[in-house]
Amino acid sequence: MGVEGIGARVARKEDKRFITGRGRYVDDIKLVGLTYAHFIRSPHAHAKVKGIDASAAKDMPGVVDILTAQQLVDDKIGNLICGWAVTSKDGSPMKMGAWPAMAPDTVRFVGQAVAVVIAETKNQARDAAEAVIVEYEELPAVSSMTAALASGAPQLHPEAPGNVVYDWSIGDEQATNDAFAKAANVVSLELTNNRLVPNAMEPRAAVAEYDQAEEHFTLYTTSQNPHVARLVLSAFYNIAQEHKLRVVAPDVGGGFGSKIFIYPEEMVALWASKKVGRPVKWTGDRSEAFLTDAHGRDHMSRAEMAFDANNRILGLRVKTHANFGAYMSLFSSSVPTYLYATLLSGQYNIPAIYAEVMGVYTNTTPVDAYRGAGRPEASYLVERLMETSARQLKLDPAELRRINFITQFPHQTPVIMTYDIGDFGAALDKALEAVDYKNLAARKAQSKANGKLRGLGFSCYIEACGIAPSKAVGSLGAGVGLWESAEVRVNPVGTIEILTGSHSHGQGHETTFAQLVADRLGISIDQVQIVHGDTDKVQFGMGTYGSRSGAVGMSAIVKAMEKMEAKAKKIAAHQLEASEGDIVIENGEFKVAGTDKSIALPMVALAAYTAHNLPDGMEPGLKESAFYDPTNFTFPAGAYICEVEVDPRTGKVDILDFVAVDDFGRLINPMIVEGQVHGGLTQGIGQALLESAVYDDNGQPVTASFMDYAMPRADDVPSFRISHSVTLCPGNPLGIKGCGEAGAIGSSPAVINAITDALGHNKLEMPATPGRVWEALQLQQAAE
Amino acid sequence: MPTVKLTVNGKAVTAAVEDRTLLVHLLRENLNLTGTHVGCDTSQCGACIVHIDGKAVKSCTTLAGQADGTHITTIEGISAGDQLHPMQAAFRDNHGLQCGYCTPGMIMSAIDIVNRHGGNLDEQTVRHELEGNICRCTGYHNIVRSVLDAADRMRVSQAAE
Numbered sequence A: 001m002g003v004e005g006i007g008a009r010v011a012r013k014e015d016k017r018f019i020t021g022r023g024r025y026v027d028d029i030k031l032v033g034l035t036y037a038h039f040i041r042s043p044h045a046h047a048k049v050k051g052i053d054a055s056a057a058k059d060m061p062g063v064v065d066i067l068t069a070q071q072l073v074d075d076k077i078g079n080l081i082c083g084w085a086v087t088s089k090d091g092s093p094m095k096m097g098a099w100p101a102m103a104p105d106t107v108r109f110v111g112q113a114v115a116v117v118i119a120e121t122k123n124q125a126r127d128a129a130e131a132v133i134v135e136y137e138e139l140p141a142v143s144s145m146t147a148a149l150a151s152g153a154p155q156l157h158p159e160a161p162g163n164v165v166y167d168w169s170i171g172d173e174q175a176t177n178d179a180f181a182k183a184a185n186v187v188s189l190e191l192t193n194n195r196l197v198p199n200a201m202e203p204r205a206a207v208a209e210y211d212q213a214e215e216h217f218t219l220y221t222t223s224q225n226p227h228v229a230r231l232v233l234s235a236f237y238n239i240a241q242e243h244k245l246r247v248v249a250p251d252v253g254g255g256f257g258s259k260i261f262i263y264p265e266e267m268v269a270l271w272a273s274k275k276v277g278r279p280v281k282w283t284g285d286r287s288e289a290f291l292t293d294a295h296g297r298d299h300m301s302r303a304e305m306a307f308d309a310n311n312r313i314l315g316l317r318v319k320t321h322a323n324f325g326a327y328m329s330l331f332s333s334s335v336p337t338y339l340y341a342t343l344l345s346g347q348y349n350i351p352a353i354y355a356e357v358m359g360v361y362t363n364t365t366p367v368d369a370y371r372g373a374g375r376p377e378a379s380y381l382v383e384r385l386m387e388t389s390a391r392q393l394k395l396d397p398a399e400l401r402r403i404n405f406i407t408q409f410p411h412q413t414p415v416i417m418t419y420d421i422g423d424f425g426a427a428l429d430k431a432l433e434a435v436d437y438k439n440l441a442a443r444k445a446q447s448k449a450n451g452k453l454r455g456l457g458f459s460c461y462i463e464a465c466g467i468a469p470s471k472a473v474g475s476l477g478a479g480v481g482l483w484e485s486a487e488v489r490v491n492p493v494g495t496i497e498i499l500t501g502s503h504s505h506g507q508g509h510e511t512t513f514a515q516l517v518a519d520r521l522g523i524s525i526d527q528v529q530i531v532h533g534d535t536d537k538v539q540f541g542m543g544t545y546g547s548r549s550g551a552v553g554m555s556a557i558v559k560a561m562e563k564m565e566a567k568a569k570k571i572a573a574h575q576l577e578a579s580e581g582d583i584v585i586e587n588g589e590f591k592v593a594g595t596d597k598s599i600a601l602p603m604v605a606l607a608a609y610t611a612h613n614l615p616d617g618m619e620p621g622l623k624e625s626a627f628y629d630p631t632n633f634t635f636p637a638g639a640y641i642c643e644v645e646v647d648p649r650t651g652k653v654d655i656l657d658f659v660a661v662d663d664f665g666r667l668i669n670p671m672i673v674e675g676q677v678h679g680g681l682t683q684g685i686g687q688a689l690l691e692s693a694v695y696d697d698n699g700q701p702v703t704a705s706f707m708d709y710a711m712p713r714a715d716d717v718p719s720f721r722i723s724h725s726v727t728l729c730p731g732n733p734l735g736i737k738g739c740g741e742a743g744a745i746g747s748s749p750a751v752i753n754a755i756t757d758a759l760g761h762n763k764l765e766m767p768a769t770p771g772r773v774w775e776a777l778q779l780q781q782a783a784e
Numbered sequence B: 001m002p003t004v005k006l007t008v009n010g011k012a013v014t015a016a017v018e019d020r021t022l023l024v025h026l027l028r029e030n031l032n033l034t035g036t037h038v039g040c041d042t043s044q045c046g047a048c049i050v051h052i053d054g055k056a057v058k059s060c061t062t063l064a065g066q067a068d069g070t071h072i073t074t075i076e077g078i079s080a081g082d083q084l085h086p087m088q089a090a091f092r093d094n095h096g097l098q099c100g101y102c103t104p105g106m107i108m109s110a111i112d113i114v115n116r117h118g119g120n121l122d123e124q125t126v127r128h129e130l131e132g133n134i135c136r137c138t139g140y141h142n143i144v145r146s147v148l149d150a151a152d153r154m155r156v157s158q159a160a161e
Helices: A015-019 A069-074 A122-131 A145-149 A173-181 A226-235 A264-276 A286-292 A375-393 A397-404 A424-435 A437-449 A470-475 A509-521 A549-576 A601-610 A670-689 A742-759 A770-783 B023-030 B086-093 B103-117 B123-132 B141-160
Strands: A035-041 A047-053 A063-068 A113-119 A133-138 A164-171 A185-193 A205-211 A216-221 A245-248 A280-283 A299-307 A313-325 A352-361 A453-462 A484-490 A496-500 A528-531 A583-586 A589-592 A598-600 A623-628 A637-646 A653-663 A721-724 B003-008 B011-016 B049-052 B055-058 B071-073
Touching (some): A015 B086, A035 A286, A047 A113, A063 A069, A063 A264, A145 A352, A164 A173, A173 A299, A173 A352, A205 A264, A216 A226, A226 A264, A264 A286, A299 A375, A375 A397, A375 A742, A397 A424, A397 A453, A424 A437, A424 A453, A424 A637, A424 A653, A424 A721, A437 A453, A437 A637, A484 A549, A484 A601, A496 A509, A509 A528, A509 A549, A549 A583, A549 A598, A549 A601, A549 A623, A589 A601, A598 A601, A653 A670, A742 A770, B023 B049, B049 B103, B086 B103, B103 B141, B123 B141
Parallel strands (some): A035 A280, A496 A528, A653 A721, B003 B071
Antiparallel strands (some): A035 A113, A047 A133, A164 A352, A185 A299, A205 A216, A299 A313, A583 A589, A637 A653, B003 B011, B049 B071
16 A cells, blocks of 8 residues: 555545635526526325416516426426335335326425526525416325325325335244244334435536527536436436437535435426526425425334244344425435345354335325435444344344344345344454443443443444445345446546546545555545546536445456556556566556666556557557446444443433444445445434424424424534444455445444443333433333 | 625625625625535525635525625635645545535535634534535545545644644
């Protein structure tokens, strides 16, 4: 490793523009003739749209046009799609209702758009929107899954009787029932995984422009995957052809999954730019983010675990209801199935697993992938079940886990996944030592003497990243392949541009990807420029989510670099009159091994572009590209331990210590990796203690602002103690597993397990607000 | 439309604005100072924080008219050419930012915190004082370290003056 190579804690190249206010986000973009869009949204959770009267609004100052849902229909603009086909256990395809970008006749959640005002200024668009009169006929709504599944419940979509999207299963039901039949002990638990709002700090935005002469569109948008946006907008929505549409995702202020999806607002802005013949900007405000960004989680589950007399797990049976909201978002169907139930084996040897998942429509905002996407729900279920089992079986929770850890790899679970490598015991040992586990009893006694209750909770999580082997996900219903592309351009003067299909919205790719190149060539990261987020520059890419940019995106760069280096070595050997096999690359030079003969990278590059003296038959230039398709998922795993103190008078929980030991495989920039863990842990702690998207019985969101939805703030979380326990991933050239989501996947169960340890019983749901913890304490006292 | 006169990053500015124009919109739309961000509509997140006469203020809840006659400093105005403000340098060196969206507000808020506490800061105070700034990326861990580091740097640079 060089000072800027793999493993170095290099300060980020991208930071200078962000700390000086020179970042360029979508809302910062101004175009000549720009107009502003403001959407008119349903105040009802379920209603018929009886009519829209825009006559007064049309004549208001600055109004350019008012476009309604009917015009989308008239222009044959396609409905929003769901890109992963999940099949129910009876063999029937999932039952999807149509989702038009603006609703022509029925609205199904509060905030669904029915029309849009385009005006000269943002305020004029807002003013006119106030004057548009929409007549609704309210319909009964269902805001919870329980209400949606009740007999006689109001129906959302005629296509989905009973409000059921699918009733899916995985695993061997008979084998699992047999395991339970011979169990010495069975532990069961009912769990709610609370609905969350992603809340990236930059609201979604779009700036769309149509060039009438070229019949060409440009869309600047807050996207984690601009190529996928272009593909979907062109292939399914009938707005622009793929070669007539450029999608640019410039600096994007956080995503966490919520900016994967192609939303109605971006579609409408693009369509409207042609309709009005001027560029259109839409920037969501925070209220719109709460109403329309895809939410996350929202499961209700019942789980049972069977143990033999030696406390070894025999089987796991799970029944989960997953709330999809009012429509099926782009990847929603895969989240509670292939991204959730396939991780239910956790870190444990479980011979038999059977899980059933029912997807349910409700009159709420659509739900899709949010940081972790299915895997946090799996780890929460498995790890709470392990903690509950330890309590019920009167075993040390660390010991129960250790007895059941998978220790032989590769390991085939009963739920599709083949874990390639790991050392779960090593991570747990390291975490136990870090928290001084053996003196926990003394600390508990000390807290008790101070009138507090102390608890410690574990979470030994595993997740699947490196999304994903295209053939495998294709066989499971995915509509796309999940490879990644890269292009290496060595310029004639020897500087390097890396074009990648990955997209950075906070992850620091401009630095880590440059470190990879610097490491291979022995040059400074300043000589490397990372180009991403523009479909006119990068040929194609699948974007960034599922912690895939390291394991998949960087592997594509490695492949392209290998091709470029092979050609460069040929050129160097030719110039040095040496054998190609004797050329080594060191410190930016191509050297003949064992001699003092060398030629610097810029001279090799120049030779490639002057083409005066190349090996016979060689094409000029030094540019190579590659597509990398992973062979397996990667499996980041780790051991998290949280120690809390509960004030029994108020129910307030203080996190005293949080230790995270992760196995992410090889770390490119440990500083950036730690930052990813800090952020993930805080989102998981937010879910455990603070955050919850709540609807009333009529489907009205009651937590649709930062006043009502408790985001974690600086004084809600502690400083974290992070370390690593590494096994290199055998499945990709760099040995990377991925680090973007682990913190959010592993931390919630550790927090809740710690609180339930302090309480001494399992009856606690997230978020564990002081009120809920206090109630749980009264439950305990009543039992005593 | 009424006219407001103010000084922004050391330059005199005169702008005709609607009565309802917020300071953040004057900065972003009229003056093209897009480093100041809008992250919410309820004065909670702090992405819009600027200094008005040296004090941290949320520019999304300040009317442009209220800033008439004041001196405004935005994120674009705190470095001297290529010489970063110690708070900017500390955020970079401690990886106190990821997506960068909350960062300008964090930095402007943090400078005010250090100014008010004279550099005598501890972790708990910093965490409490940052209550009005939301970050979704960093988990605050490195932001807190950045502010404490900058407090040291600012104390040293003040002592040297």
